[in-house]
Amino acid sequence: xxxxxxxxxxxxxxxxxxxxxxxxxxxxxxxxxxxxxxxxxxxxxxxxxxxxxxxxxxxxxxxxxxxxxxxxxxxxxxxxxxxxxxxxxxxxxxxxxxxxxxxxxxxxxxxxxxxxxxxxxxxxxxxxxxxxxxxxxxxxxxxxxxxxxxxxxxxxxxxxxxxxxxxxxxxxxxxxxxxxxxxxxxxxxxxxxxxxxxxxxxxxxxxxxxxxxxxxxxxxxxxxxxxxxxxxxxxxxxxxxxxxxxxxxxxxxxxxxxxxxxxxxxxxxxxxxxxxxxxxxxxxxxxxxxxxxxxxxxxxxxxxxxxxxxxxxxxxxxxxxxxxxxxxxxxxxxxxxxxxxxxxxxxxxxxxxxxxxxxxxxxxxxxxxxxxxxxxxxxxxxxxxxxxxxxxxxxxxxxxxxxxxxxxxxxxxxxxxxxxxxxxxxxxxxxxxxxxxxxxxxxxxxxxxxxxxxxxxxxxxxxxxxxxxxxxxxxxxxxxxxxxxxxxxx
Numbered sequence: 001x002x003x004x005x006x007x008x009x010x011x012x013x014x015x016x017x018x019x020x021x022x023x024x025x026x027x028x029x030x031x032x033x034x035x036x037x038x039x040x041x042x043x044x045x046x047x048x049x050x051x052x053x054x055x056x057x058x059x060x061x062x063x064x065x066x067x068x069x070x071x072x073x074x075x076x077x078x079x080x081x082x083x084x085x086x087x088x089x090x091x092x093x094x095x096x097x098x099x100x101x102x103x104x105x106x107x108x109x110x111x112x113x114x115x116x117x118x119x120x121x122x123x124x125x126x127x128x129x130x131x132x133x134x135x136x137x138x139x140x141x142x143x144x145x146x147x148x149x150x151x152x153x154x155x156x157x158x159x160x161x162x163x164x165x166x167x168x169x170x171x172x173x174x175x176x177x178x179x180x181x182x183x184x185x186x187x188x189x190x191x192x193x194x195x196x197x198x199x200x201x202x203x204x205x206x207x208x209x210x211x212x213x214x215x216x217x218x219x220x221x222x223x224x225x226x227x228x229x230x231x232x233x234x235x236x237x238x239x240x241x242x243x244x245x246x247x248x249x250x251x252x253x254x255x256x257x258x259x260x261x262x263x264x265x266x267x268x269x270x271x272x273x274x275x276x277x278x279x280x281x282x283x284x285x286x287x288x289x290x291x292x293x294x295x296x297x298x299x300x301x302x303x304x305x306x307x308x309x310x311x312x313x314x315x316x317x318x319x320x321x322x323x324x325x326x327x328x329x330x331x332x333x334x335x336x337x338x339x340x341x342x343x344x345x346x347x348x349x350x351x352x353x354x355x356x357x358x359x360x361x362x363x364x365x366x367x368x369x370x371x372x373x374x375x376x377x378x379x380x381x382x383x384x385x386x387x388x389x390x391x392x393x394x395x396x397x398x399x400x401x402x403x404x405x406x407x408x409x410x411x412x413x414x415x416x417x418x419x420x421x422x423x424x425x426x427x428x429x430x431x432x433x434x435x436x437x438x439x440x441x442x443x444x445x446x447x448x449x450x451x452x453x454x455x456x457x458x459x460x461x462x463x464x465x466x467x468x469x470x471x472x473x474x475x476x477x478x479x480x481x482x483x484x485x486x487x488x489x490x
Contacts, residue, residue, distance in 0.1 A: 008048035016041035026369050034067040035364035042357060046404035047396075053404060054346035057353020060360055070363045078359050079352030082311040083200035087351065089314025090190045091343055093275060094136035096321050096335045100267045102275075103132060104148065108258040118241045122172055123233055125149055126180035130229050133184030134191050135279060139446040141181045146450060149177050153456065171457040172240035175465055178447035179232045179439055186436045187225040189217045189310065190282070193347060194406045198432040201358055201410045206424055214282040214310055220429065224480045231472045239465055266327045270334055278317040282310055347403070354407030361411035368415060382422065386430055386481055389413075390474045393434040398444045398470075406435040426485055430477045437473040440466030
C-alpha cells in the first residue's frame with residue numbers, strides 16, 4: 001500500500017470522528033450528524049480506493065446499527081435488493097455467451113460487413129462493443145473483445161511499414177473499444193451498474209410514479225448513446241487515423257476467422273435465443289405508450305403484475321440456461337455453476353453498500369437536511385443546474401468508480417428535487433448518464449484500465465480524446481434532457 005492510500009485509510013475514520021464529535025448539523029436530530037460522518041468516511045475510502053470498493057460497501061451494515069440510525073435487518077435487506085438480482089441474471093447470460101463463443105461470432109460477423117479500411121475497422125469494433133455492452137457489463141464486454149482487437153492490431157502491424165502509423169491505429173482501436181463499451185452501457189438499464197442503481201433508488205423513493213422501466217430508459221438512453229458513439233468515432237478518427245494512411249489488410253481476414261468458428265452449434269443457438277428473448281421480454285414487460293395507442297405489456301397476464309420486475313425476467317432466463325441440456329457435452333446443461341464462479345460478488349456488495357447508504361440518508365433525515373442547504377429553488381435556470389450537475393458528476397467519475405460516484409450523488413439529488421419544482425427524473429437521469437462519461441484517465445473506468453494494461457497506448461492519448469468526449473457527452477446529455485426529457489418527464 002502506497003503512502004497516499006495509507007493517509008486516506010486513516011483520513012476516512014478521522015474525518016468521520018471529527019464530524020461526529022464536534023458537529024451538530026441539525027439541532028435536535030443527532031442522527032443527521034451521525035449519518036453524515038458515515039457518508040464522509042465512505043466517500044473518502046471510495047474516492048481514494050484506499051481499500052477495495054467492496055470493503056467500503058460493508059461499512060453501513062456495521063456502523064448504521066452501532067450508531068442507532070437503523071436496525072441490522074433493515075440495512076441487511078438493502079444488500080439483497082431485486083436490482084441486484086437483475087445484475088446477477090444479466091451476468092449469468094453473459095457468461096453463457098462467453099462460454100459458447102457467441103460473442104466472437106457476433107464480433108466477426110459485424111467486422112465482415114464493415115470492411116477492412118482503417119475507418120471501417122474502427123467503426124466495426126466500436127459498433128460491436130457498443131451493441132454487446134448494451135446488454136452485459138462494460139467490463140465483461142471489453143474482456144471478451146480485447147483478444148480479438150489485439151489480434152487485429154497484430155495483423156495491422158504486420159502490414160504497416162511505418163511504426164508510427166501502426167501505433168496510431170492500435171491506439172485508435174483500443175480506445176474505441178473501451179469508449180464504445182462505456183457508451184453502450186448508457187443505452188439500456190442493464191448495460192451498466194450505475195443505471196440499475198439509479199432504477200432501484202428511483203423506485204424506492206418515488207414508488208407511486210410508475211414511469212421508469214426498461215423501455216422508458218431506452219427511449220432516451222439509446223438515441224443519446226448512439227449520438228455519442230458517432231461523436232466518439234469521429235473524434236478518434238480525426239485524432240489517430242490520418243488520411244494518408246492506407247491499410248492493405250486482406251479483405252478475407254475476418255471472413256477466414258469467421259469460417260474457423262464453423263457452423264453455429266446447438267448451444268450457441270440456444271444462448272442466442274435466450275439472449276434475444278430476454279431483451280424482448282424486458283422491452284415488453286410493461287405497457288408501452290406510443291401516443292396514438294398503447295401496447296399492453298405481457299405482465300398484465302398475471303394476477304399480480306406489479307410483482308413481476310425486470311429482475312424476475314433476468315433470473316428466469318438465467319435459470320433456463322442451467323436447465324436446458326447440452327447436445328455436444330453429454331450430462332451437462334448449457335451452463336453449469338462452475339461457469340459462473342467468476343460472478344463479481346464485489347460488485348454485488350458495492351450495490352448493497354450504495355443502497356444501504358441511501359437508506360441511511362433517508363432514515364436519518366440527512367437527505368432532507370442536504371436539500372435545505374442547497375441554494376437552488378424553482379427560479380434557478382434548469383439549463384445551468386443540469387450543466388453544473390453533469391460537469392460535477394463527470395469530474396468525480398474521472399477519479400472515482402462510476403458506481404461509487406452515482407451512489408454518492410443520488411441521495412443528494414433526491415434531496416435537491418424536494419427544494420425545486422422539477423420531476424425527479426430530470427435530475428436523476430442526466431446524473432446517471434454523466435456517471436458513464438469517464439473517458440480521460442486510465443483509472444476512470446474498468447474498460448479504460450483494461451486497454452491501458454495492454455501497454456499499447458499512452459495516457460496522454462486517452463487524455464486528449466477523453467477530454468473532447470467528456471465535453472461532448474455533457475452537452476449531449478443537457479440537450480437530450482431539455483428536448484426529450486421535458487417531453488418524457490413533463
